[in-house]
Amino acid sequence: MTLDFGRLGLGCAQLGNLYQAIDDDGAAATVEAAWAAGVRYFDTAPHYGLGLSERRLGAALHKHHRDEYVVSTKVGRLLVPNPSPTGHDEELFDVPDTYRRVWDFSADGVRRSLADSLERLGLDRVDLVLIHDPEGRADEALDTGYPALEQLRAEGVVRAIGVGSMDADVLTRFATGTDVDVIMTAGRYTLLEQPALDSLLPLCSRRGITVLNAAVFNGGLLAEDRPHRSLLYNYRNSPDAVLELASAIAALCERHGTTLPAAALHFAGGHPVISAVVAGAQGAEQSSRNAALAFGPPPPAALWADLKDNGLLRPDAPTPGDAA
Template identity: 60%
Template sequence: MRLGLGCAQLGNLYRERTDDDARAIVDAAWDAGIRYFDTAPHYGIGLSERRLGAALRDRPRAQYTISTKVGRLLEPTGEGGDDLADGFAVPRTHRRVWDFTRDGVRRSIEDSLARLGLDRVDIALLHDPEHHPEEALRQGFPALAELRAEGVVRAIGAGSKDAAVLTRVVAECTPDVVMVAGRFTLLEQPAAERLLPACAAAGVGVLAAGVFNSGLLAEDRPWDGLPYEYGAAPADLLRRATEIAGVCAEHGTTLPAAAIAFPGRDPAITTVVLGADSAEQVRRNAALFDAPPPDSLWPALTGRGLL
Protein backbone atom coordinates (compact mmCIF):
# COMPACT_ATOMS: atom_id res chain seq x y z
CA MET A 1 0.00 0.00 0.00
CA ARG A 2 1.21 3.51 -0.75
CA LEU A 3 0.49 7.03 0.46
CA GLY A 4 -0.96 9.83 -1.68
CA LEU A 5 -1.55 13.55 -1.20
CA GLY A 6 -5.10 14.87 -1.49
CA CYS A 7 -4.91 18.41 -2.84
CA ALA A 8 -8.18 20.08 -1.81
CA GLN A 9 -6.19 22.26 0.59
CA LEU A 10 -4.19 23.63 -2.36
CA GLY A 11 -7.53 25.12 -3.45
CA ASN A 12 -7.88 27.02 -0.15
CA LEU A 13 -10.19 24.53 1.52
CA TYR A 14 -11.78 26.34 4.52
CA ARG A 15 -9.15 29.13 4.55
CA GLU A 16 -6.69 31.06 2.44
CA ARG A 17 -3.18 29.76 1.78
CA THR A 18 -0.45 31.46 -0.19
CA ASP A 19 1.17 30.04 -3.30
CA ASP A 20 4.27 29.50 -1.17
CA ASP A 21 2.22 27.54 1.39
CA ALA A 22 0.84 25.33 -1.37
CA ARG A 23 4.28 24.76 -2.86
CA ALA A 24 5.65 23.84 0.57
CA ILE A 25 2.91 21.20 1.01
CA VAL A 26 3.76 19.56 -2.31
CA ASP A 27 7.51 19.81 -1.69
CA ALA A 28 7.11 18.18 1.73
CA ALA A 29 5.09 15.38 0.17
CA TRP A 30 7.75 14.80 -2.46
CA ASP A 31 10.50 14.78 0.17
CA ALA A 32 8.48 12.20 2.13
CA GLY A 33 8.44 9.90 -0.91
CA ILE A 34 4.85 10.62 -1.96
CA ARG A 35 4.40 10.34 -5.72
CA TYR A 36 0.61 10.25 -6.09
CA PHE A 37 -1.34 13.52 -6.11
CA ASP A 38 -5.14 13.84 -6.37
CA THR A 39 -6.90 17.02 -7.42
CA ALA A 40 -10.12 18.22 -9.11
CA PRO A 41 -11.57 21.29 -10.83
CA HIS A 42 -13.97 21.58 -7.88
CA TYR A 43 -11.14 22.33 -5.45
CA GLY A 44 -10.92 26.09 -5.27
CA ILE A 45 -12.54 26.54 -8.72
CA GLY A 46 -9.40 25.29 -10.46
CA LEU A 47 -6.86 26.77 -8.03
CA SER A 48 -5.76 23.37 -6.74
CA GLU A 49 -4.97 22.15 -10.26
CA ARG A 50 -3.03 25.30 -11.12
CA ARG A 51 -0.97 25.18 -7.92
CA LEU A 52 -0.31 21.45 -8.19
CA GLY A 53 0.85 21.76 -11.77
CA ALA A 54 3.16 24.64 -10.88
CA ALA A 55 4.63 22.77 -7.90
CA LEU A 56 5.38 19.67 -9.98
CA ARG A 57 6.53 21.44 -13.14
CA ASP A 58 10.24 20.85 -12.55
CA ARG A 59 9.79 17.25 -11.34
CA PRO A 60 10.42 14.31 -13.72
CA ARG A 61 7.02 13.55 -15.25
CA ALA A 62 7.56 9.80 -15.26
CA GLN A 63 8.12 9.78 -11.50
CA TYR A 64 4.69 10.91 -10.30
CA THR A 65 1.01 10.08 -10.80
CA ILE A 66 -1.77 12.67 -10.97
CA SER A 67 -5.51 12.06 -10.81
CA THR A 68 -8.16 14.64 -11.50
CA LYS A 69 -11.91 14.47 -11.91
CA VAL A 70 -14.76 15.20 -14.29
CA GLY A 71 -18.40 16.10 -13.83
CA ARG A 72 -18.23 19.77 -12.90
CA LEU A 73 -17.39 22.29 -15.62
CA LEU A 74 -16.23 25.74 -14.56
CA GLU A 75 -18.15 28.56 -16.24
CA PRO A 76 -17.19 32.26 -15.82
CA THR A 77 -19.57 34.32 -13.75
CA GLY A 78 -19.84 38.00 -13.01
CA GLU A 79 -21.51 37.47 -9.65
CA GLY A 80 -18.50 38.33 -7.47
CA GLY A 81 -18.20 37.35 -3.83
CA ASP A 82 -16.39 34.29 -2.51
CA ASP A 83 -16.74 30.53 -2.75
CA LEU A 84 -16.96 29.79 0.98
CA ALA A 85 -20.45 28.35 0.56
CA ASP A 86 -18.74 25.50 -1.30
CA GLY A 87 -15.93 25.37 1.24
CA PHE A 88 -13.16 27.27 -0.54
CA ALA A 89 -11.69 30.67 0.36
CA VAL A 90 -11.33 31.93 -3.21
CA PRO A 91 -13.06 34.62 -5.29
CA ARG A 92 -16.16 33.25 -7.02
CA THR A 93 -14.90 33.91 -10.54
CA HIS A 94 -16.59 30.80 -11.93
CA ARG A 95 -19.59 28.65 -11.15
CA ARG A 96 -19.69 24.86 -11.25
CA VAL A 97 -22.01 23.28 -13.81
CA TRP A 98 -22.79 19.57 -13.59
CA ASP A 99 -21.98 17.87 -16.89
CA PHE A 100 -21.27 14.17 -17.38
CA THR A 101 -21.97 14.18 -21.12
CA ARG A 102 -19.32 13.05 -23.58
CA ASP A 103 -18.58 16.63 -24.65
CA GLY A 104 -18.55 17.80 -21.04
CA VAL A 105 -16.09 15.11 -19.96
CA ARG A 106 -13.75 15.82 -22.85
CA ARG A 107 -13.88 19.55 -22.22
CA SER A 108 -13.29 19.01 -18.50
CA ILE A 109 -10.12 17.00 -19.17
CA GLU A 110 -8.92 19.56 -21.72
CA ASP A 111 -9.44 22.39 -19.21
CA SER A 112 -7.72 20.43 -16.44
CA LEU A 113 -4.69 19.75 -18.64
CA ALA A 114 -4.42 23.48 -19.35
CA ARG A 115 -4.57 24.36 -15.64
CA LEU A 116 -2.08 21.64 -14.73
CA GLY A 117 0.23 22.49 -17.63
CA LEU A 118 0.39 18.82 -18.69
CA ASP A 119 -0.29 16.84 -21.84
CA ARG A 120 -1.88 13.94 -19.96
CA VAL A 121 -3.20 12.90 -16.57
CA ASP A 122 -2.70 9.42 -15.21
CA ILE A 123 -6.12 8.82 -13.65
CA ALA A 124 -9.48 10.46 -14.43
CA LEU A 125 -12.42 9.92 -12.10
CA LEU A 126 -16.13 10.66 -12.32
CA HIS A 127 -16.56 13.12 -9.43
CA ASP A 128 -19.59 12.46 -7.19
CA PRO A 129 -21.59 10.58 -9.84
CA GLU A 130 -24.42 10.03 -7.35
CA HIS A 131 -25.70 13.51 -8.23
CA HIS A 132 -26.48 12.43 -11.82
CA PRO A 133 -25.93 8.66 -11.82
CA GLU A 134 -27.53 7.69 -15.12
CA GLU A 135 -25.76 10.40 -17.10
CA ALA A 136 -22.49 9.66 -15.32
CA LEU A 137 -22.58 5.91 -15.92
CA ARG A 138 -24.18 5.90 -19.39
CA GLN A 139 -22.38 8.91 -20.92
CA GLY A 140 -19.56 10.00 -18.63
CA PHE A 141 -17.90 6.65 -18.17
CA PRO A 142 -17.88 5.74 -21.89
CA ALA A 143 -16.32 9.15 -22.56
CA LEU A 144 -13.56 8.35 -20.07
CA ALA A 145 -13.09 4.96 -21.73
CA GLU A 146 -12.54 6.74 -25.05
CA LEU A 147 -9.91 8.96 -23.48
CA ARG A 148 -8.24 5.89 -21.99
CA ALA A 149 -8.16 4.23 -25.42
CA GLU A 150 -6.67 7.41 -26.91
CA GLY A 151 -3.91 7.50 -24.29
CA VAL A 152 -5.00 10.85 -22.84
CA VAL A 153 -5.45 9.08 -19.48
CA ARG A 154 -4.02 5.77 -18.32
CA ALA A 155 -6.70 4.71 -15.83
CA ILE A 156 -10.31 5.66 -15.18
CA GLY A 157 -12.93 5.24 -12.51
CA ALA A 158 -15.04 7.21 -10.05
CA GLY A 159 -14.64 9.01 -6.75
CA SER A 160 -17.45 9.48 -4.24
CA LYS A 161 -18.63 9.40 -0.63
CA ASP A 162 -21.47 7.14 -1.80
CA ALA A 163 -20.39 3.50 -1.59
CA ALA A 164 -23.55 2.33 -3.36
CA VAL A 165 -22.93 4.36 -6.52
CA LEU A 166 -19.30 3.20 -6.59
CA THR A 167 -20.54 -0.39 -6.38
CA ARG A 168 -22.72 0.33 -9.41
CA VAL A 169 -19.72 1.69 -11.29
CA VAL A 170 -17.80 -1.53 -10.59
CA ALA A 171 -20.75 -3.73 -11.56
CA GLU A 172 -21.90 -1.85 -14.67
CA CYS A 173 -18.71 -0.30 -16.08
CA THR A 174 -15.05 -1.26 -16.50
CA PRO A 175 -13.14 0.97 -14.07
CA ASP A 176 -9.50 0.54 -13.20
CA VAL A 177 -9.87 2.25 -9.82
CA VAL A 178 -12.42 3.82 -7.51
CA MET A 179 -11.85 6.40 -4.79
CA VAL A 180 -14.04 5.97 -1.72
CA ALA A 181 -14.11 9.02 0.55
CA GLY A 182 -15.04 8.70 4.21
CA ARG A 183 -16.88 5.39 3.88
CA PHE A 184 -14.07 3.05 4.90
CA THR A 185 -12.55 4.63 7.97
CA LEU A 186 -11.79 3.80 11.57
CA LEU A 187 -15.12 5.43 12.44
CA GLU A 188 -17.38 3.83 9.83
CA GLN A 189 -17.06 1.07 7.24
CA PRO A 190 -20.14 0.87 4.96
CA ALA A 191 -17.88 0.24 1.95
CA ALA A 192 -16.88 -3.12 3.47
CA GLU A 193 -20.32 -4.62 2.88
CA ARG A 194 -20.46 -4.65 -0.93
CA LEU A 195 -18.00 -2.23 -2.51
CA LEU A 196 -14.70 -3.70 -1.37
CA PRO A 197 -15.68 -7.32 -2.14
CA ALA A 198 -16.89 -6.22 -5.59
CA CYS A 199 -13.59 -4.44 -6.25
CA ALA A 200 -11.57 -7.43 -5.09
CA ALA A 201 -13.55 -9.76 -7.34
CA ALA A 202 -13.22 -7.46 -10.38
CA GLY A 203 -9.57 -6.56 -9.83
CA VAL A 204 -10.41 -2.87 -9.31
CA GLY A 205 -7.98 -0.90 -7.15
CA VAL A 206 -9.40 1.18 -4.30
CA LEU A 207 -8.08 4.57 -3.24
CA ALA A 208 -9.12 5.31 0.35
CA ALA A 209 -9.66 9.04 0.91
CA GLY A 210 -11.25 11.03 3.71
CA VAL A 211 -9.77 8.66 6.29
CA PHE A 212 -9.95 11.36 8.97
CA ASN A 213 -13.69 11.83 8.25
CA SER A 214 -13.01 15.48 7.34
CA GLY A 215 -11.03 16.12 10.53
CA LEU A 216 -12.71 14.31 13.41
CA LEU A 217 -10.01 11.61 13.49
CA ALA A 218 -7.08 13.93 12.76
CA GLU A 219 -6.16 14.82 16.36
CA ASP A 220 -4.81 12.65 19.17
CA ARG A 221 -7.74 13.71 21.35
CA PRO A 222 -10.97 14.69 19.57
CA TRP A 223 -12.55 17.91 20.73
CA ASP A 224 -15.87 19.62 20.16
CA GLY A 225 -15.61 21.73 17.04
CA LEU A 226 -13.69 19.31 14.85
CA PRO A 227 -15.50 18.77 11.55
CA TYR A 228 -17.24 15.67 10.27
CA GLU A 229 -18.45 15.58 6.67
CA TYR A 230 -17.37 19.24 6.37
CA GLY A 231 -19.72 20.30 9.17
CA ALA A 232 -19.87 20.10 12.96
CA ALA A 233 -19.34 16.58 14.30
CA PRO A 234 -22.47 15.09 15.94
CA ALA A 235 -22.14 14.41 19.66
CA ASP A 236 -22.46 10.62 19.30
CA LEU A 237 -19.64 10.43 16.76
CA LEU A 238 -17.47 12.70 18.91
CA ARG A 239 -18.02 10.34 21.85
CA ARG A 240 -17.18 7.31 19.70
CA ALA A 241 -14.01 8.92 18.36
CA THR A 242 -13.00 9.83 21.92
CA GLU A 243 -13.46 6.22 23.05
CA ILE A 244 -11.38 4.96 20.12
CA ALA A 245 -8.67 7.50 20.98
CA GLY A 246 -8.59 6.14 24.53
CA VAL A 247 -8.02 2.58 23.32
CA CYS A 248 -5.31 3.84 20.97
CA ALA A 249 -3.52 5.48 23.91
CA GLU A 250 -3.71 2.23 25.88
CA HIS A 251 -1.83 0.54 23.04
CA GLY A 252 0.84 3.18 22.69
CA THR A 253 -0.48 4.80 19.55
CA THR A 254 -2.73 7.69 18.51
CA LEU A 255 -6.09 8.20 16.83
CA PRO A 256 -4.65 9.68 13.60
CA ALA A 257 -2.06 6.89 13.36
CA ALA A 258 -4.83 4.32 13.62
CA ALA A 259 -7.02 6.23 11.15
CA ILE A 260 -4.21 6.21 8.58
CA ALA A 261 -3.36 2.54 9.12
CA PHE A 262 -6.90 1.14 9.24
CA PRO A 263 -7.84 1.16 5.52
CA GLY A 264 -4.68 -0.67 4.47
CA ARG A 265 -5.72 -3.71 6.50
CA ASP A 266 -8.09 -4.60 3.65
CA PRO A 267 -6.25 -6.05 0.63
CA ALA A 268 -8.54 -4.18 -1.78
CA ILE A 269 -7.04 -0.84 -0.71
CA THR A 270 -4.05 0.13 -2.84
CA THR A 271 -3.49 3.72 -1.65
CA VAL A 272 -4.41 5.92 1.29
CA VAL A 273 -4.93 9.54 0.21
CA LEU A 274 -4.39 12.19 2.89
CA GLY A 275 -4.92 15.92 2.68
CA ALA A 276 -2.73 18.29 4.67
CA ASP A 277 -3.07 21.87 5.90
CA SER A 278 0.67 22.50 5.98
CA ALA A 279 4.06 21.05 5.17
CA GLU A 280 4.44 20.08 8.82
CA GLN A 281 1.19 18.11 8.68
CA VAL A 282 2.44 16.28 5.59
CA ARG A 283 5.57 15.27 7.50
CA ARG A 284 3.50 14.16 10.50
CA ASN A 285 1.17 12.07 8.37
CA ALA A 286 4.05 10.42 6.51
CA ALA A 287 5.76 9.57 9.80
CA LEU A 288 2.54 8.03 11.15
CA PHE A 289 2.09 6.05 7.94
CA ASP A 290 5.58 4.62 8.36
CA ALA A 291 4.97 3.65 12.02
CA PRO A 292 1.61 1.84 12.18
CA PRO A 293 -0.09 0.86 15.45
CA PRO A 294 0.62 -2.51 17.07
CA ASP A 295 -1.45 -5.44 15.85
CA SER A 296 -3.00 -5.71 19.31
CA LEU A 297 -5.01 -2.53 18.72
CA TRP A 298 -7.47 -3.98 16.24
CA PRO A 299 -8.85 -6.89 18.35
CA ALA A 300 -9.03 -4.52 21.31
CA LEU A 301 -11.24 -2.11 19.34
CA THR A 302 -13.35 -4.97 18.03
CA GLY A 303 -13.74 -6.44 21.50
CA ARG A 304 -15.12 -3.16 22.82
CA GLY A 305 -17.59 -2.83 19.97
CA LEU A 306 -15.77 0.16 18.48
CA LEU A 307 -14.76 -1.47 15.20
Protein backbone atom coordinates (compact mmCIF):
# COMPACT_ATOMS: atom_id res chain seq x y z
CA MET A 1 0.00 0.00 0.00
CA THR A 2 1.43 3.35 -1.08
CA LEU A 3 -0.81 6.25 -0.22
CA ASP A 4 0.57 9.72 0.39
CA PHE A 5 -1.49 11.18 3.23
CA GLY A 6 0.83 14.12 3.77
CA ARG A 7 1.41 15.45 7.27
CA LEU A 8 -2.11 16.79 7.76
CA GLY A 9 -5.52 15.55 6.68
CA LEU A 10 -8.89 17.24 6.96
CA GLY A 11 -11.42 15.40 9.12
CA CYS A 12 -14.80 16.11 7.56
CA ALA A 13 -17.28 15.51 10.38
CA GLN A 14 -17.93 19.26 10.51
CA LEU A 15 -19.05 19.14 6.88
CA GLY A 16 -21.92 17.04 8.21
CA ASN A 17 -22.96 19.83 10.62
CA LEU A 18 -21.19 18.43 13.67
CA TYR A 19 -22.27 20.54 16.67
CA GLN A 20 -23.73 23.30 14.47
CA ALA A 21 -25.10 23.79 10.99
CA ILE A 22 -23.09 25.33 8.18
CA ASP A 23 -24.32 25.95 4.66
CA ASP A 24 -23.01 24.37 1.48
CA ASP A 25 -20.84 27.39 0.69
CA GLY A 26 -19.25 27.23 4.13
CA ALA A 27 -18.52 23.54 3.72
CA ALA A 28 -16.94 24.10 0.31
CA ALA A 29 -14.85 26.96 1.68
CA THR A 30 -13.59 24.72 4.50
CA VAL A 31 -12.33 22.15 2.01
CA GLU A 32 -10.89 24.76 -0.34
CA ALA A 33 -9.01 26.48 2.49
CA ALA A 34 -7.41 23.18 3.41
CA TRP A 35 -6.56 22.54 -0.24
CA ALA A 36 -5.00 25.98 -0.66
CA ALA A 37 -2.83 25.29 2.39
CA GLY A 38 -1.51 22.04 0.91
CA VAL A 39 -3.84 19.43 2.44
CA ARG A 40 -4.52 16.53 0.08
CA TYR A 41 -6.08 13.91 2.37
CA PHE A 42 -9.75 14.05 3.32
CA ASP A 43 -11.56 11.67 5.69
CA THR A 44 -15.33 11.29 5.84
CA ALA A 45 -18.01 8.73 6.78
CA PRO A 46 -21.72 8.02 6.26
CA HIS A 47 -22.20 8.67 9.98
CA TYR A 48 -21.21 12.32 9.60
CA GLY A 49 -24.48 14.16 9.14
CA LEU A 50 -26.33 11.13 7.73
CA GLY A 51 -24.37 11.33 4.49
CA LEU A 52 -24.20 15.12 4.29
CA SER A 53 -20.44 15.20 4.82
CA GLU A 54 -19.83 12.79 1.95
CA ARG A 55 -22.07 14.75 -0.41
CA ARG A 56 -20.44 18.05 0.46
CA LEU A 57 -16.91 16.68 0.28
CA GLY A 58 -17.49 15.15 -3.13
CA ALA A 59 -18.95 18.39 -4.44
CA ALA A 60 -16.03 20.42 -3.08
CA LEU A 61 -13.42 18.11 -4.59
CA HIS A 62 -15.15 17.84 -7.96
CA LYS A 63 -13.06 20.62 -9.56
CA HIS A 64 -9.77 18.96 -8.58
CA HIS A 65 -8.14 16.14 -10.50
CA ARG A 66 -8.93 12.81 -8.86
CA ASP A 67 -5.30 11.67 -8.82
CA GLU A 68 -4.25 14.71 -6.77
CA TYR A 69 -5.95 13.75 -3.50
CA VAL A 70 -6.64 10.84 -1.16
CA VAL A 71 -10.13 10.13 0.24
CA SER A 72 -11.15 7.72 2.96
CA THR A 73 -14.63 6.77 4.08
CA LYS A 74 -15.96 4.20 6.50
CA VAL A 75 -18.26 1.20 6.80
CA GLY A 76 -20.32 -0.25 9.64
CA ARG A 77 -23.33 2.05 9.65
CA LEU A 78 -25.82 1.78 6.81
CA LEU A 79 -28.14 4.71 6.17
CA VAL A 80 -31.76 3.67 5.61
CA PRO A 81 -34.98 5.73 5.33
CA ASN A 82 -36.37 6.63 8.74
CA PRO A 83 -40.00 5.51 9.02
CA SER A 84 -40.61 7.66 12.11
CA PRO A 85 -38.69 10.93 11.74
CA THR A 86 -38.84 13.42 14.58
CA GLY A 87 -37.33 16.25 12.56
CA HIS A 88 -33.83 16.19 13.96
CA ASP A 89 -30.95 13.71 14.17
CA GLU A 90 -30.40 12.24 17.63
CA GLU A 91 -26.60 12.32 17.25
CA LEU A 92 -24.35 15.39 17.45
CA PHE A 93 -25.18 16.50 13.90
CA ASP A 94 -27.55 19.34 13.12
CA VAL A 95 -29.43 17.61 10.29
CA PRO A 96 -32.96 16.30 9.67
CA ASP A 97 -33.45 12.66 10.57
CA THR A 98 -34.95 11.57 7.26
CA TYR A 99 -32.50 8.67 7.42
CA ARG A 100 -31.34 6.56 10.33
CA ARG A 101 -28.16 4.59 11.02
CA VAL A 102 -28.25 0.78 11.15
CA TRP A 103 -25.20 -1.10 12.39
CA ASP A 104 -24.14 -3.66 9.79
CA PHE A 105 -20.71 -5.29 9.55
CA SER A 106 -21.90 -8.09 7.26
CA ALA A 107 -20.20 -8.65 3.91
CA ASP A 108 -23.30 -7.43 2.07
CA GLY A 109 -23.56 -4.46 4.39
CA VAL A 110 -19.94 -3.47 3.78
CA ARG A 111 -20.34 -3.60 0.01
CA ARG A 112 -23.64 -1.74 0.10
CA SER A 113 -22.21 0.92 2.40
CA LEU A 114 -19.26 1.54 0.08
CA ALA A 115 -21.50 1.68 -2.99
CA ASP A 116 -23.78 4.21 -1.26
CA SER A 117 -20.78 6.30 -0.20
CA LEU A 118 -19.41 6.40 -3.73
CA GLU A 119 -22.79 7.61 -4.98
CA ARG A 120 -22.94 10.36 -2.37
CA LEU A 121 -19.34 11.39 -3.04
CA GLY A 122 -19.82 11.30 -6.79
CA LEU A 123 -16.55 9.37 -7.14
CA ASP A 124 -15.68 6.15 -8.90
CA ARG A 125 -13.36 5.10 -6.10
CA VAL A 126 -12.08 5.88 -2.63
CA ASP A 127 -8.51 5.13 -1.65
CA LEU A 128 -9.01 3.86 1.90
CA VAL A 129 -11.99 2.23 3.61
CA LEU A 130 -12.06 2.00 7.39
CA ILE A 131 -14.24 -0.10 9.66
CA HIS A 132 -15.91 2.57 11.79
CA ASP A 133 -16.29 2.36 15.56
CA PRO A 134 -16.41 -1.44 15.97
CA GLU A 135 -16.18 -1.29 19.76
CA GLY A 136 -19.10 -3.23 21.19
CA ARG A 137 -19.36 -5.18 17.92
CA ALA A 138 -15.74 -6.19 17.54
CA ASP A 139 -16.39 -9.89 16.97
CA GLU A 140 -18.78 -9.22 14.10
CA ALA A 141 -16.45 -6.62 12.60
CA LEU A 142 -13.52 -9.04 12.78
CA ASP A 143 -15.45 -12.10 11.57
CA THR A 144 -17.41 -10.56 8.68
CA GLY A 145 -16.56 -6.89 8.18
CA TYR A 146 -12.81 -7.31 7.89
CA PRO A 147 -12.92 -10.28 5.47
CA ALA A 148 -15.27 -8.27 3.24
CA LEU A 149 -12.79 -5.39 3.13
CA GLU A 150 -9.94 -7.81 2.53
CA GLN A 151 -11.81 -9.15 -0.50
CA LEU A 152 -12.44 -5.64 -1.82
CA ARG A 153 -8.72 -4.93 -1.54
CA ALA A 154 -7.86 -8.19 -3.31
CA GLU A 155 -10.27 -7.27 -6.13
CA GLY A 156 -8.61 -3.86 -6.49
CA VAL A 157 -11.79 -2.01 -5.60
CA VAL A 158 -9.92 -0.14 -2.83
CA ARG A 159 -6.22 0.40 -2.39
CA ALA A 160 -6.08 0.16 1.39
CA ILE A 161 -8.23 -1.00 4.29
CA GLY A 162 -8.19 -0.39 8.01
CA VAL A 163 -10.13 0.42 11.14
CA GLY A 164 -10.86 3.63 13.04
CA SER A 165 -11.94 3.84 16.67
CA MET A 166 -11.66 5.69 19.96
CA ASP A 167 -10.94 2.37 21.69
CA ALA A 168 -7.22 1.57 21.75
CA ASP A 169 -7.84 -2.02 22.87
CA VAL A 170 -10.12 -2.73 19.90
CA LEU A 171 -7.61 -1.18 17.53
CA THR A 172 -4.93 -3.41 19.06
CA ARG A 173 -7.09 -6.47 18.35
CA PHE A 174 -7.27 -5.54 14.68
CA ALA A 175 -3.58 -4.71 14.49
CA THR A 176 -2.79 -8.09 16.02
CA GLY A 177 -5.24 -10.38 14.24
CA THR A 178 -5.68 -8.93 10.74
CA ASP A 179 -3.68 -7.63 7.81
CA VAL A 180 -4.99 -4.05 7.90
CA ASP A 181 -2.97 -1.40 6.12
CA VAL A 182 -4.08 1.48 8.32
CA ILE A 183 -5.08 2.14 11.91
CA MET A 184 -6.89 5.40 12.66
CA THR A 185 -6.73 6.16 16.35
CA ALA A 186 -9.25 8.80 17.40
CA GLY A 187 -8.51 10.80 20.54
CA ARG A 188 -6.23 8.15 22.01
CA TYR A 189 -2.92 9.86 21.35
CA THR A 190 -3.33 13.53 22.13
CA LEU A 191 -1.79 16.17 24.33
CA LEU A 192 -4.39 15.26 26.96
CA GLU A 193 -4.01 11.48 27.00
CA GLN A 194 -1.83 8.84 25.40
CA PRO A 195 -3.23 5.31 25.97
CA ALA A 196 -2.21 4.32 22.43
CA LEU A 197 1.40 4.63 23.56
CA ASP A 198 1.13 1.51 25.76
CA SER A 199 0.58 -1.25 23.18
CA LEU A 200 -1.03 0.03 19.99
CA LEU A 201 1.66 2.30 18.58
CA PRO A 202 4.57 -0.06 19.35
CA LEU A 203 2.61 -2.91 17.73
CA CYS A 204 1.90 -0.86 14.60
CA SER A 205 5.58 0.04 14.41
CA ARG A 206 6.62 -3.62 14.56
CA ARG A 207 4.04 -4.70 11.99
CA GLY A 208 4.55 -1.81 9.59
CA ILE A 209 0.96 -0.55 9.90
CA THR A 210 0.31 3.03 8.87
CA VAL A 211 -1.14 5.10 11.75
CA LEU A 212 -3.41 8.09 11.21
CA ASN A 213 -3.97 10.16 14.34
CA ALA A 214 -7.45 11.70 14.38
CA ALA A 215 -9.54 13.70 16.86
CA VAL A 216 -6.34 15.31 18.08
CA PHE A 217 -8.29 18.16 19.72
CA ASN A 218 -10.24 15.59 21.78
CA GLY A 219 -13.54 16.71 20.32
CA GLY A 220 -12.85 20.44 20.68
CA LEU A 221 -11.30 21.02 24.10
CA LEU A 222 -7.81 21.56 22.65
CA ALA A 223 -8.95 23.55 19.63
CA GLU A 224 -8.79 27.00 21.26
CA ASP A 225 -5.95 28.83 22.99
CA ARG A 226 -7.77 28.86 26.32
CA PRO A 227 -10.05 25.93 27.17
CA HIS A 228 -13.47 26.69 28.59
CA ARG A 229 -16.45 24.72 29.78
CA SER A 230 -18.49 25.06 26.60
CA LEU A 231 -15.87 23.10 24.65
CA LEU A 232 -16.57 19.37 24.49
CA TYR A 233 -14.22 16.57 25.47
CA ASN A 234 -14.59 13.40 23.40
CA TYR A 235 -17.97 14.76 22.27
CA ARG A 236 -19.33 15.13 25.81
CA ASN A 237 -19.21 17.81 28.48
CA SER A 238 -15.70 18.25 29.84
CA PRO A 239 -15.18 16.83 33.35
CA ASP A 240 -13.63 19.26 35.82
CA ALA A 241 -10.37 17.32 36.06
CA VAL A 242 -9.93 17.20 32.28
CA LEU A 243 -10.71 20.91 31.91
CA GLU A 244 -8.17 21.69 34.63
CA LEU A 245 -5.53 19.58 32.88
CA ALA A 246 -6.17 21.27 29.54
CA SER A 247 -6.02 24.70 31.18
CA ALA A 248 -2.71 23.89 32.87
CA ILE A 249 -1.23 22.73 29.55
CA ALA A 250 -2.54 25.88 27.85
CA ALA A 251 -0.91 28.07 30.48
CA LEU A 252 2.47 26.44 29.89
CA CYS A 253 2.03 26.81 26.13
CA GLU A 254 1.41 30.52 26.56
CA ARG A 255 4.46 30.79 28.81
CA HIS A 256 6.58 29.25 26.06
CA GLY A 257 5.25 31.55 23.36
CA THR A 258 2.96 29.10 21.62
CA THR A 259 -0.69 28.05 21.72
CA LEU A 260 -2.61 25.00 22.85
CA PRO A 261 -3.83 24.12 19.31
CA ALA A 262 -0.31 24.42 17.93
CA ALA A 263 1.10 22.17 20.63
CA ALA A 264 -1.78 19.70 20.17
CA LEU A 265 -1.20 19.40 16.43
CA HIS A 266 2.58 19.04 16.68
CA PHE A 267 2.47 16.60 19.57
CA ALA A 268 -0.09 14.45 17.74
CA GLY A 269 2.36 13.99 14.87
CA GLY A 270 5.44 13.67 17.04
CA HIS A 271 5.48 9.89 17.43
CA PRO A 272 7.64 8.30 14.69
CA VAL A 273 5.02 5.70 13.74
CA ILE A 274 2.32 8.31 13.04
CA SER A 275 2.10 9.09 9.33
CA ALA A 276 -0.43 11.91 9.43
CA VAL A 277 -2.56 13.97 11.77
CA VAL A 278 -6.25 14.29 10.86
CA ALA A 279 -7.93 17.40 12.25
CA GLY A 280 -11.43 18.70 11.77
CA ALA A 281 -12.19 22.36 11.20
CA GLN A 282 -15.19 24.51 12.04
CA GLY A 283 -15.08 26.63 8.90
CA ALA A 284 -12.51 27.95 6.46
CA GLU A 285 -10.72 30.16 8.97
CA GLN A 286 -10.01 27.26 11.31
CA SER A 287 -9.07 25.06 8.37
CA SER A 288 -6.43 27.58 7.30
CA ARG A 289 -5.26 28.08 10.87
CA ASN A 290 -4.81 24.37 11.50
CA ALA A 291 -2.73 23.98 8.36
CA ALA A 292 -0.60 27.01 9.18
CA LEU A 293 0.09 25.62 12.65
CA ALA A 294 0.73 22.04 11.51
CA PHE A 295 3.03 23.04 8.66
CA GLY A 296 4.73 25.78 10.67
CA PRO A 297 7.62 25.53 13.11
CA PRO A 298 7.01 23.35 16.19
CA PRO A 299 6.75 24.75 19.70
CA PRO A 300 10.07 25.07 21.51
CA ALA A 301 11.59 21.85 22.84
CA ALA A 302 11.56 23.40 26.31
CA LEU A 303 7.75 23.22 26.32
CA TRP A 304 7.73 19.43 26.14
CA ALA A 305 10.33 19.17 28.90
CA ASP A 306 8.35 21.58 31.05
CA LEU A 307 5.11 19.62 30.51
CA LYS A 308 6.84 16.41 31.56
CA ASP A 309 8.54 18.00 34.55
CA ASN A 310 5.15 19.27 35.77
CA GLY A 311 3.45 15.89 35.35
CA LEU A 312 1.26 17.16 32.52
CA LEU A 313 2.65 14.79 29.89
CA ARG A 314 3.88 11.21 30.07
CA PRO A 315 7.66 11.10 30.43
CA ASP A 316 7.93 8.34 27.80
CA ALA A 317 5.96 10.22 25.14
CA PRO A 318 8.03 11.07 22.05
CA THR A 319 7.91 14.73 21.09
CA PRO A 320 8.85 16.76 17.99
CA GLY A 321 11.94 17.94 19.83
CA ASP A 322 13.06 14.32 20.30
CA ALA A 323 12.72 13.64 16.58
CA ALA A 324 14.83 16.69 15.76
